Amino acid sequence: MPVAAFAVVAGVIGAGPVIAAVQGDPALPERTAGQLLADAAQASRSGLKPMSGTVMQTASFGLPGLPEVQGGMGGASPTALLVGSHELKVWYGGESKLRLALPGRMSETDLIVNGDQVWLWESEANKATRVKVDAGAHEKAGGHPKPEEALPTAVTPQQLAQQVLQAAEADTVVSVTNTERVADRAAYQLVLAPKDASSLVKEVKLALDGETFVPLRIQVYAKSSAEPAFEVGFTSVTFSPPAAENFTFTPPAGAKVEEKSLGTLVGEHGADRGEGADPTHGRFEDGELKGKIRTVGDGWTTVAVLPVSERDLRTPDTGGQRGQDAGAIADTILKSAKPISGAWGSGKVIQTKLVSALLTDDGRLLVGAVTPEKLAEAAGRK
Template sequence: MAANEVPSESPGEVRGETRRRASRYVVPVAVAGVAAATIGLVPALAAAGDPDLPEITAAQLIEKIAGSETQTLSGTFKVSTDLGLPALGGLVSGLGGQGGGASTADPAQKLTELVSGTHTLRLAADGPERQRLTLLDGSDEYSLIHNGDDVWAYDSRSNEVFHEKDASAGRTPEKELPATPKELADEVLKAAGDTTSITVDGTARVAGRDAYQLVIKPKQAGSTVASVKIAVDAASGTPLKFTLSSVEGGKPVVDAGFTKVDFARPDASVFAFEAPKGAKVTEGAAEEETSRKLPENFEKEFGEDFGKEFGQGFGDFGQGFGGFGKGLNVLGEGWTAIAKLDTGAPAPGTDEAPKEIRGFLDSFGDEVTGKFGSGTLFKTKLVNALLTDDGKVYVGAVTKDALVEAANSGR
């Protein structure tokens, strides 16, 4: 099939607003297919043989995704993540915890395991009120169940249960979405500008289903993102496969895929849960507890319409951090936007810092120099950060050269 290129934003940005109705543990919930777009984050493995499908433009495919009415499904998928980070053992999962008394079943802690390695998951969804996600790890299982007003999580390894009321139950969206899928697609295309292109590039067989391949690429030089590829179910418009590739090449940063998917309604018993005998049950914090809630003005500070203001949203987000040092500024736009924070203090890796801290930073970063002076570069395959010795921080999904150039400019 010939490629049809249309400048546009990532479909993930369009889906962001739809996901806001889910609970704070919306990662597995949204993945379940409540919002068709989010299912794109947990894609599919393609089988051999590309199907012969009618040609479709990028605009039409975005409209098809937006118009998907998928509410029920079940299936199995694999998620592989490779950020290019060194093995940190239990450090990453420990960052998600809440101290020594935290439950090992708390999703805030457990789901951080998905940021690295390869994982197999089982999924079931029945509309916005019922979803179940099970993470398989050898003979152990971790299940997260949303059923009506309740969110349950169970860790078989520790025999611990975490329970919390769904903070989003009964709420309505804070803002209205476009009335029709076409309006939503038109809004995406109109707001894209010249930074992003979308290509409908061929077809694929994904989990036994015919799918179109949607390829999203930055048009700007200097981004660490090479492409985002999404396989979209030709019949339902449900995204089935998601692959995020880095300009560094090698394994994709994210490559997740359904190995099996069924759009029939799962049995109600799938979402029923009762704590096993002898299990330790931890009740989650009350909804009013501020330590887990986002500020009421978070959405405004981050950008009132993230899908419409991809790059500019980072600028609004930065304004919300004006109290840090001399404030956070955003340099550039789109895929090559760089956030700059001036802490006003020497970096912790300088000679003024304890040798233990300097040694830790040196083990994870590389020394760089330029007109700005010297500093330490911390790299992943997606996001890089430059910490200068005079306390300035430059962060973005951009290359090392782009960060050094930004630092050299003195802006």
């Protein structure tokens, strides 16, 4: 998660210019934005060192009250992740040793990886699943891109940082502070602020550990709020090898024990997580929308345009409880929509703190971290 956070934010930095400035009393040696990017890139390429910690995610997008939906691994509702705070505990002992724990109100879900032993423990269901992993499946499928592969190609971290800085020309200002403390550790903080007034993002803050340069926290602020609309970061972290017992697991007496392939398990929990609550999910799988999504604009004000109608949202192509959940969520959100019209046509617009969505009467869905006016402008660009 920390390395992925760096990859995402490095990509964001590539959307605009970087102006480095050190503020406050120095607690760490002064470094420019370019130097920090180089340090973080080097840390990413060297691989995550053994560590353990607790990660907290907090979201406050300003969404209308959403109905509770069924499912979610460990009893966690997918829509619940859009509001409130959620905790994740992580232990990392190397490439073959990993443990993730997702505490619930009265339950906990654990994923334990120890070499070729992989277990999923769901306390609420009193069920332990031993996961069979096909060693060759990953390679046959072409593998999944690593976080660093999302970054521009460069020979050295310094060249990488330079490429990022050169790619940023006109719409971002980045400042650097060296006096932050995150999870009781000294940290640098990169602050990225878009210049374009049509962006709903006020700034993005990325805190990098002052010793390891591992990202410790990312915060996204909306212009309409003094508190982060989204935040994920460590509340505690230790960069030392976790104890071996963290990676051992024996099903408790009386627990239901199953054995499943990784593909089967992912498919089941994909359904449980409510992927059907995304009314376009089935259409993506069937290839109906593949190749039909386009973007308008770039950088902070990029708008995605999808061929989705109101009927698609209200009557998703999934049956049973998932279809009912999706319809209920769509109904709740659409009730808060406001009518809008222009030379491009007419439709309904929904705005949260960070994201706006425009559903046009001619069957288009436009989404972006921009003002409704920017969406209307994008709607006029056929």
